[in-house]
Amino acid sequence: MQSQAQIAVESVLEIPPETSSRAVGASLAVNTGADLLCSLLLQAGVEVIFGYPGGAVLPIYDALFHAPLRHILTRHEQGAIHAAQGYARVTGRPGIVLATSGPGATNLVTGLADAFMDSTPLVVITGQVVRHLIGSDAFQEADIVGITMPITKHNYQIRDIAELPQVVADAFYLACSGRPGPVLIDMPKDVSAGPAVPAHLPLPGPRGYRLPSVPEPLAIARIRAVIAAAKRPLLYIGGGIISAGATELLREFARRCRIPVTTTLMGLGVYPEDDELFVGMLGMHGKYAANHAITDCDVLIALGVRFDDRVTGKLERFSPHSVKIHVDVDGAEINKNVPVHYPLVADVRDVLAALNADPPQPDTEQWRARIAGFEAEWPLQFKAEAEFLKPQAVIELLAQATGGTAVVTTDVGQHQMWAALFYPYSRPRQWVTSGGLGTMGFGFPAAMGAQVALPDATVICVTGDGSLQMNIQELQTVVENGLPVKVAIINNGFLGMVRQWQQFFHGKRYAQSKIGSPDFVRVAEAFGALGLRATTPSEAAAVIEQALAHPGPVFMDFVVREEENVFPMVPAGKGNDEMTLEWEEV
Amino acid sequence: MERTLSALVNDRPGVLARIAGLFSRRGYNIASITVGVAEHPGFSRMTIVSAGDDATASQMVAQLLKLVDVIDVEDITREPVVRRELALIKVQTDKVTRPEISHILEPFRVSIVDVGHTSITVEVTGDTQKVDALLALLEPYGVLQIARTGVTALLRAAARESQPGVRIAEGL
Numbered sequence: 001m002q003s004q005a006q007i008a009v010e011s012v013l014e015i016p017p018e019t020s021s022r023a024v025g026a027s028l029a030v031n032t033g034a035d036l037l038c039s040l041l042l043q044a045g046v047e048v049i050f051g052y053p054g055g056a057v058l059p060i061y062d063a064l065f066h067a068p069l070r071h072i073l074t075r076h077e078q079g080a081i082h083a084a085q086g087y088a089r090v091t092g093r094p095g096i097v098l099a100t101s102g103p104g105a106t107n108l109v110t111g112l113a114d115a116f117m118d119s120t121p122l123v124v125i126t127g128q129v130v131r132h133l134i135g136s137d138a139f140q141e142a143d144i145v146g147i148t149m150p151i152t153k154h155n156y157q158i159r160d161i162a163e164l165p166q167v168v169a170d171a172f173y174l175a176c177s178g179r180p181g182p183v184l185i186d187m188p189k190d191v192s193a194g195p196a197v198p199a200h201l202p203l204p205g206p207r208g209y210r211l212p213s214v215p216e217p218l219a220i221a222r223i224r225a226v227i228a229a230a231k232r233p234l235l236y237i238g239g240g241i242i243s244a245g246a247t248e249l250l251r252e253f254a255r256r257c258r259i260p261v262t263t264t265l266m267g268l269g270v271y272p273e274d275d276e277l278f279v280g281m282l283g284m285h286g287k288y289a290a291n292h293a294i295t296d297c298d299v300l301i302a303l304g305v306r307f308d309d310r311v312t313g314k315l316e317r318f319s320p321h322s323v324k325i326h327v328d329v330d331g332a333e334i335n336k337n338v339p340v341h342y343p344l345v346a347d348v349r350d351v352l353a354a355l356n357a358d359p360p361q362p363d364t365e366q367w368r369a370r371i372a373g374f375e376a377e378w379p380l381q382f383k384a385e386a387e388f389l390k391p392q393a394v395i396e397l398l399a400q401a402t403g404g405t406a407v408v409t410t411d412v413g414q415h416q417m418w419a420a421l422f423y424p425y426s427r428p429r430q431w432v433t434s435g436g437l438g439t440m441g442f443g444f445p446a447a448m449g450a451q452v453a454l455p456d457a458t459v460i461c462v463t464g465d466g467s468l469q470m471n472i473q474e475l476q477t478v479v480e481n482g483l484p485v486k487v488a489i490i491n492n493g494f495l496g497m498v499r500q501w502q503q504f505f506h507g508k509r510y511a512q513s514k515i516g517s518p519d520f521v522r523v524a525e526a527f528g529a530l531g532l533r534a535t536t537p538s539e540a541a542a543v544i545e546q547a548l549a550h551p552g553p554v555f556m557d558f559v560v561r562e563e564e565n566v567f568p569m570v571p572a573g574k575g576n577d578e579m580t581l582e583w584e585e586v
Numbered sequence: 587m588e589r590t591l592s593a594l595v596n597d598r599p600g601v602l603a604r605i606a607g608l609f610s611r612r613g614y615n616i617a618s619i620t621v622g623v624a625e626h627p628g629f630s631r632m633t634i635v636s637a638g639d640d641a642t643a644s645q646m647v648a649q650l651l652k653l654v655d656v657i658d659v660e661d662i663t664r665e666p667v668v669r670r671e672l673a674l675i676k677v678q679t680d681k682v683t684r685p686e687i688s689h690i691l692e693p694f695r696v697s698i699v700d701v702g703h704t705s706i707t708v709e710v711t712g713d714t715q716k717v718d719a720l721l722a723l724l725e726p727y728g729v730l731q732i733a734r735t736g737v738t739a740l741l742r743a744a745a746r747e748s749q750p751g752v753r754i755a756e757g758l
């Protein structure tokens with residue numbers, strides 16, 4: 001029998017019915033707080049937990065010993081949380097993390113901050129010392145609730161087991177609804193070890209939490225009129241479209257109104273790369289045409305975006321001639337960085353559905369021709385070489401070999417920008433990168449989590465020699481779990497993005513940006529994975545072919561030109577139209 | 587300009603820390619913050635005095651509303667409100683100055699809550715200007731200690747009969 005509560009939580013989480021009936025049917029004996037936690041997680045539709053044990057979570061691990069929940073034991077708690085992020089980003093369902101108190105919990109901090117910035121739904125459970133020792137600097141005590149207050153959507157400490165069912169229900173609801181984000185539940189050890197009685201997952205209802213209501217017809221009518229009168233409208237869309245599940249509505253809207261589309265780094269995949277209305281990514285390393293289009297447009301339709309400084313460049317020069325419409329589910333994003341003329345706090349899905357009922361018809365023919373002119377002036381480019389491998393060429397080869405359909409995760413740096421620019425994304429949740437926080441070490445564990453969620457997908461982690469070394473220990477997890485993640489190392493011998501900035505802005509003084517690496521091929525072999533290396537374009541093509549044919553995880557070490565730079569680049573403090581397209585040493 | 591925000595929040599552990607943390611990390615100053623139980627158990631009402639232009643104030647409100655434990659917030663800076671602050675002021679006194687001080691205190695309608703050989707403690711309630719004015723007058727006699735509560739405020743009845751501001755909604 002399904003309770004009303006399950007139906008409500010399911011509709012938020014999109015729990016497949018078979019999962020929840022399995023959970024309800026699973027007659028998990030509940031004697032302790034830990035048993036109750038496992039039972040509630042099952043009822044919430046959880047299938048996989050990424051975690052790492054320790055003293056304060058021993059009772060929970062004891063309960064997991066019998067619970068029908070899959071647990072992936074990573075090699076570092078940071079690996080666990082980034083894996084959960086990868087899982088959440090490719091599925092849209094919350095990633096679940098379990099870690100012990102103190103160091104286990106603090107190792108999650110980077111992942112929480114990353115998930116908070118990139119609006120990724122997570123439910124994170126940490127152990128805590130027993131209640132009577134809280135505040136006494138007990139062994140492995142850390143005030144994780146205090147530490148993570150600014151980097152979680154909300155957090156809880158369970159002081160009484162009776163609170164747990166409601167807290168779990170609310171945590172899942174908060175993580176997944178509105179603007180998604182991470183929610184942390186801190187469980188003192190004596191609460192999880194203490195007695196508990198079985199409970200149904202109640203209806204969620206966090207008091208004080210409100211979602212925006214359906215937009216007023218008048219607000220929609222105003223927006224429609226502004227767009228209809230536009231001569232140079234531009235859709236500026238981001239990750240909010242993906243979280244809202246509004247991709248199809250957005251595509252329909254753009255096509256029916258014939259409005260060109262630019263996306264943020266987080267919005268890649270929402271609009272197909274090969275569509276004629278697609279202008280490409282904008283911002284610091286955005287496409288030439290996109291940065292000119294946003295500067296020249298007369299109506300900017302910003303949907304599910306937050307006017308991040310990496311997108312806007314110098315604010316005074318950001319889209320200076322446009323009337324701005326901004327729709328976001330998070331009211332605090334409105335007018336935060338850029339004042340807008342038509343703000344609307346709403347679910348972008350509701351807004352697009354209302355607009356699609358009677359789409360405005362601006363005449364955009366001339367405008368589209370003008371954008372095509374920008375594109376012709378400086379199409380995305382790099383100087384390929386026959387003998388030497390260029391990083392951009394590696395991405396192009398990966399795109400060819402996978403038909404542009406792989407799930408791609410990245411770390412942070414030059415390789416990330418090349419992966420954003422040179423791989424043609426065509427669907428949401430295909431692209432998993434650390435956008436807001438820019439966390440090196442994200443990509444490889446995120447690929448692992450994505451592969452757990454999508455065992456049959458081709459999952460490629462595009463990484464740098466620097467970034468990979470930040471969470472390389474997860475290769476053991478990947479091998480043990482038979483996860484066939486393909487890691488493409490853009491090995492330039494440098495912390496490339498740092499080096500690029502030092503070259504341009506610090507007189508080529510490469511302070512601490514030359515970085516050594518182990519022999520990645522032998523590292524892979526030592527872990528029991530396949531290691532391959534390529535130093536020329538033809539070798540690279542062969543390596544990719546071999547890697548994709550291999551049933552297990554692979555490290556592909558692409559030894560590339562060391563001092564290649566990412567272009568275009570909007571230097572910090574410049575306007576989007578003031579891009580640097582190549583660098584000449586002075 | 588000075589801003590007064592009135593917030594209704596869940597009376598739960600950590601709520602004050604969440605709000606204070608939000609203000610400090612977003613770079614908003616807090617001139618004062620007062621908290622106390624509201625008209626229903628489980629809720630607290632906070633009055634926050636800060637500073638900022640209109641854009642900053644609306645960001646403050648929006649950011650506060652984003653906190654799950656915040657039920658409602660209103661910027662009541664430009665509204666007709668009753669604003670009160672309480673201060674306890676310990677002033678140095680002797681035989682000569684005591685009558686003088688009493689004289690000063692009279693129009694302020696304060697109570698003398700403690701009397702010692704060399705000092706008296708007065709309790710004053712009123713808006714911030716009144717407290718400041720009294721302090722300025724007492725300063726020459728030697729103010730030994732001050733404890734101020736910070737401002738607390740409520741919308742006046744006449745302000746908006748139809749829309750009485752931040753209230754606990756039915757059924758919460």
Ligand SMILES: Cc1ncc(C[n+]2csc(CCOP(=O)(O)OP(=O)(O)O)c2C)c(N)n1
Nearest residue numbers: 413414415438440464465466467495496497
């Ligand atoms: C955890 C963390 N530390 C430092 C940085 C700063 N940082 C940004 S890009 C970068 C270089 C990345 O080097 P690599 O992974 O080799 O990638 P590449 O730029 O060479 O492609 C650094 C150090 C960061 N983003 N994250």
